[in-house]
Amino acid sequence: MFNDSSAEPAAGSSGSNENVTKIEPIRMPTIEEMRAQEVWNNCAVKSVASGVMGGGLGLMMGLFMGALDNPIMHDTMTGRQQFVYTAKQMGQRSWSSCKTFAVMGLVYSAAECIVEKARAKHDIINTAVAGCVTGGTMSARGGPKAACMGCVGFATFSVLIEKFFDRHT
Amino acid sequence: FFVVVRILLRNSTFFFEKVEISVLSNSSIAEMASPNPFPAGISKEQAFSMAQTEMEYRVELFNKLAQTCFSKCVDKRYKEAELNMGDNSCIDRCVSKYWQVNGMVGQLLSAGKPPM
Numbered sequence: 321m322f323n324d325s326s327a328e329p330a331a332g333s334s335g336s337n338e339n340v341t342k343i344e345p346i347r348m349p350t351i352e353e354m355r356a357q358e359v360w361n362n363c364a365v366k367s368v369a370s371g372v373m374g375g376g377l378g379l380m381m382g383l384f385m386g387a388l389d390n391p392i393m394h395d396t397m398t399g400r401q402q403f404v405y406t407a408k409q410m411g412q413r414s415w416s417s418c419k420t421f422a423v424m425g426l427v428y429s430a431a432e433c434i435v436e437k438a439r440a441k442h443d444i445i446n447t448a449v450a451g452c453v454t455g456g457t458m459s460a461r462g463g464p465k466a467a468c469m470g471c472v473g474f475a476t477f478s479v480l481i482e483k484f485f486d487r488h489t
Numbered sequence: 490f491f492v493v494v495r496i497l498l499r500n501s502t503f504f505f506e507k508v509e510i511s512v513l514s515n516s517s518i519a520e521m522a523s524p525n526p527f528p529a530g531i532s533k534e535q536a537f538s539m540a541q542t543e544m545e546y547r548v549e550l551f552n553k554l555a556q557t558c559f560s561k562c563v564d565k566r567y568k569e570a571e572l573n574m575g576d577n578s579c580i581d582r583c584v585s586k587y588w589q590v591n592g593m594v595g596q597l598l599s600a601g602k603p604p605m
Contacts, residue, residue: 361577433574440582442564442575486568 363437367430374425375418382414420458428454428478444479451478550591558583 349357359365387410432450436442455474456467531539562579563572572580 361574436573436575437578440562440575440579442573446575 363430363433366433367426370429371422371426375422377425378418378421379414381421382417383410385417386410386413424454424458427457444482447478447482448475451475454478554584554587557587 387406428450431453432446435449436446439446452471452475455470455472458474459466459470462470558580562583563576
């Protein structure tokens with residue numbers, strides 16, 4: 321079953337003309353390739369990488385948002401002082417947004433990884449549960465009712481995003 | 490399909506190490522109760538034919554294992570080329586269960602008891 325297609329390219333390329341693309345034989349992966357793939361199979365590595373990416377995204381978004389809305393006061397400060405003040409505001413906002421997004425990415429990725437490993441199946445329930453856990457922990461400060469609302473909202477959001485990406489592959 | 494072989498190969502790297510050991514000293518289909526892998530009286534041709542039978546048995550086992558675990562674990566819609574993490578853990582569990590049961594059945598058959 322696995323060895324049939326490796327015998328095929330010899331017969332196929334000898335009788336074909338130049339229009340047919342050449343079929344490469346199946347190449348077994350080396351042990352280093354398998355080990356490199358195994359690194360990404362680890363939940364901790366995946367969630368940390370996700371957290372870092374979320375942090376980067378949060379930085380960009382915080383910089384953008386911080387640049388958009390800040391009061392420009394011509395009377396009280398000179399130009400250079402205004403620039404420094406604006407830069408500080410942008411930095412603060414982007415740092416807080418970076419932290420929020422990093423935590424969100426980390427929790428979501430860790431939850432999805434753990435749930436999927438435990439269930440040993442890949443379907444939409446994993447993203448829903450992971451979204452619920454993330455939304456719940458992020459809005460847990462507002463009390464149980466806010467946690468439930470956050471859970472439902474973020475779960476719906478992540479399911480929609482997952483379906484959106486699924487349609488395009 | 491390609492990647493399934495990859496991952497099944499990962500799970501069976503330990504199994505392929507065992508093939509060399511078991512060709513010499515397996516008791517499931519070799520002669521009974523011989524601690525010395527090549528006792529006096531077995532000619533070279535007999536040893537070769539034993540090794541060949543053993544190899545055929547192992548290849549059959551691997552093919553059946555790959556087919557069973559693929560049909561059980563991998564979703565047939567084939568949405569992406571890589572194996573998901575859920576598929577990976579499913580394949581791990583499937584292969585370890587299959588291997589364990591295979592070992593038990595082999596031991597029972599070689600000990601002469603009827604299989605249950």
